[in-house]
Amino acid sequence: MGACNTITTMKSLNLDSIRESLIRQEDTIIFSLIERSKFPINSPVYSPSLVSTLPSSKSLLHFIVQQSEAIQSQVGRYGSPEEHPFFPDNLPSSVLPQYNHPQILHPTAAAININETIWDMYVNQLLPLFTTEGDDGNYVPTATSDLQCLQAISRRIHYGKFVAEVKYRDAPEDYGPAIRAQDRDALMELLTFEKVEEMLKRRVEKKARVFAQEVSLNDMDKREKYKIDPCLLPRLYGEWIMPLTKLVEVEYLLKRLD
Ligand SMILES: O=C(O)C(=O)C[C@]1(C(=O)O)C=C[C@@H](O)C=C1
Numbered sequence: 042m043g044a045c046n047t048i049t050t051m052k053s054l055n056l057d058s059i060r061e062s063l064i065r066q067e068d069t070i071i072f073s074l075i076e077r078s079k080f081p082i083n084s085p086v087y088s089p090s091l092v093s094t095l096p097s098s099k100s101l102l103h104f105i106v107q108q109s110e111a112i113q114s115q116v117g118r119y120g121s122p123e124e125h126p127f128f129p130d131n132l133p134s135s136v137l138p139q140y141n142h143p144q145i146l147h148p149t150a151a152a153i154n155i156n157e158t159i160w161d162m163y164v165n166q167l168l169p170l171f172t173t174e175g176d177d178g179n180y181v182p183t184a185t186s187d188l189q190c191l192q193a194i195s196r197r198i199h200y201g202k203f204v205a206e207v208k209y210r211d212a213p214e215d216y217g218p219a220i221r222a223q224d225r226d227a228l229m230e231l232l233t234f235e236k237v238e239e240m241l242k243r244r245v246e247k248k249a250r251v252f253a254q255e256v257s258l259n260d261m262d263k264r265e266k267y268k269i270d271p272c273l274l275p276r277l278y279g280e281w282i283m284p285l286t287k288l289v290e291v292e293y294l295l296k297r298l299d
Pocket of ligand 1: 060063204232233234235237238241282283284286287290
């Protein structure tokens with residue numbers, strides 16, 4: 042049950058198996074948002090004021106993400122083509138023997154990392170939509186919840202590389218001419234499936250209605266209450282996650298024949 046959700050464990054690599062992984066990752070994203078919503082916005086986490094005495098003084102979130110990535114890098118996280126650091130500069134190398142990840146992607150894939158855009162979207166646009174106003178002083182748990190959200194969203198969006206590779210392999214005769222012409226619009230059109238996008242938006246809203254629902258033993262309490270607004274999910278996917286996944290797909294395809 043459930044163990045074919047990473048590229049390494051997939052029995053066969055095709056669009057259906059990749060989409061299955063994307064569907065499973067929806068759960069991770071929704072649960073990580075629910076966890077973050079336990080805390081109010083806690084805005085000092087995102088400003089330099091709290092951390093002026095630390096070596097990386099941009100913000101507590103910046104510091105925690107950078108330090109966590111340094112630790113995880115030393116034990117091999119970024120040896121996986123599914124993982125992308127937010128702070129790739131000067132990451133320590135792994136001290137563990139490398140796992141032999143299957144080489145599926147074109148080598149130019151390694152240069153694609155849109156985490157700066159994802160960070161900006163998460164902190165400036167998404168967070169205010171699902172956290173309450175206020176400051177409860179739980180800065181470190183807040184920032185660690187943010188790290189979970191950021192990593193889950195980043196992993197999902199960069200999966201676009203695998204989606205694009207599979208689509209190219211399935212129809213090189215369709216993608217080849219658009220790649221050779223470096224035609225972004227044609228690639229975008231080829232890789233877009235509106236029906237899949239509509240179904241996805243309906244599914245994530247439905248999942249959020251189940252996962253985020255307050256569970257009560259009081260049968261008199263008929264009003265449904267949610268830890269996060271289920272309508273946030275179709276919006277998050279429709280405005281940011283899917284467009285950014287498609288951006289990764291286009292960037293990947295443009296270099297697929299290099
Ligand atoms: O499933 C696909 O074909 C994808 O490319 C992934 C995805 C998505 O981000 O969910 C992106 C573009 C498609 O229009 C549909 C869905």
